[in-house]
Amino acid sequence: RFASKEFRPEKSQVKVGDVVIGDNSFVMMAGPCTVESEEQLMTAARAVKAGGATVLRGGAFKPSTSPYSFQGMGEDGLKLLAQAREETGLPIITEVMHVGNIDLVCKYADILQIGTRNMQNYDLLIEVGKVKKPVMLKRGMSAKIEEWLQAAEYIIKGGNDAVMLCERGVRTSETYTRNTLDLSAVLAVRELSHLPVIIDPSQGTGRSSMVPAMCKAAAAVGADGVLVEVHPNPEKALKDGAQSITIPAFEKLMPELRAVVEAV
Ligand code: PEP
Numbered sequence: 001r002f003a004s005k006e007f008r009p010e011k012s013q014v015k016v017g018d019v020v021i022g023d024n025s026f027v028m029m030a031g032p033c034t035v036e037s038e039e040q041l042m043t044a045a046r047a048v049k050a051g052g053a054t055v056l057r058g059g060a061f062k063p064s065t066s067p068y069s070f071q072g073m074g075e076d077g078l079k080l081l082a083q084a085r086e087e088t089g090l091p092i093i094t095e096v097m098h099v100g101n102i103d104l105v106c107k108y109a110d111i112l113q114i115g116t117r118n119m120q121n122y123d124l125l126i127e128v129g130k131v132k133k134p135v136m137l138k139r140g141m142s143a144k145i146e147e148w149l150q151a152a153e154y155i156i157k158g159g160n161d162a163v164m165l166c167e168r169g170v171r172t173s174e175t176y177t178r179n180t181l182d183l184s185a186v187l188a189v190r191e192l193s194h195l196p197v198i199i200d201p202s203q204g205t206g207r208s209s210m211v212p213a214m215c216k217a218a219a220a221v222g223a224d225g226v227l228v229e230v231h232p233n234p235e236k237a238l239k240d241g242a243q244s245i246t247i248p249a250f251e252k253l254m255p256e257l258r259a260v261v262e263a264v
Pocket residue numbers: 033059063095114115116117138168200203
């Protein structure tokens with residue numbers, strides 16, 4: 001199997017411009033959960049760039065549990081992301097939800113994100129397997145490690161081996177946190193696969209107060225990076241404000257995180 005360690009014993013690397021995911025550096029992908037406006041995105045993008053992030057995140061097509069919550073700005077959001085890349089130089093990661101939107105999202109994105117709800121959307125996986133852009137595959141919220149790796153297999157089998165995985169918390173009986181962040185997934189993937197693993201502590205906990213410590217824990221456990229939601233004003237966020245950290249919290253986190261990365 002292409003995703004397995006038997007196929008490739010050494011860790012694979014995913015390259016996006018100058019950014020390498022899967023070497024021994026630790027990648028910070030940060031930005032708003034959802035692109036809401038030019039001002040919100042540009043403020044967040046400038047701040048995360050200044051703080052040391054090397055990839056900008058931001059959702060334009062948003063998978064929402066409720067059909068009544070904000071669904072994202074669509075192509076207008078993608079255009080703002082491209083504008084933020086232009087100004088900051090940060091490559092962009094954004095979600096593609098639908099086979100019919102792959103070409104559109106590819107026009108703007110540097111990394112395609114497959115969300116938790118689509119981990120087993122095999123039609124989508126097959127189609128992103130044909131694309132020449134890196135893909136970050138989030139773990140399904142109830143998926144076993146094996147199912148997650150099989151999902152990655154669909155993409156690689158199609159010809160796209162620039163795949164990284166993202167653990168974003170799984171469903172358990174716990175309700176205090178939004179999900180239960182499974183940091184041991186990093187170790188499990190390391191035992192079974194060569195693919196880089198990113199941790200998403202924002203979706204993983206649903207609580208901004210827990211995000212900085214979980215970023216440091218992700219570095220300590222040997223993850224290849226984190227995906228963090230940062231918002232200039234989380235209280236006013238149209239989506240997922242409770243799990244978004246503020247710009248000052250991000251600025252405080254980065255040197256602490258660097259210290260952990262250097263120590264491991
Ligand atoms: C996201 O990162 O924007 C997102 C919707 O995450 P998930 O698919 O993990 O819920």
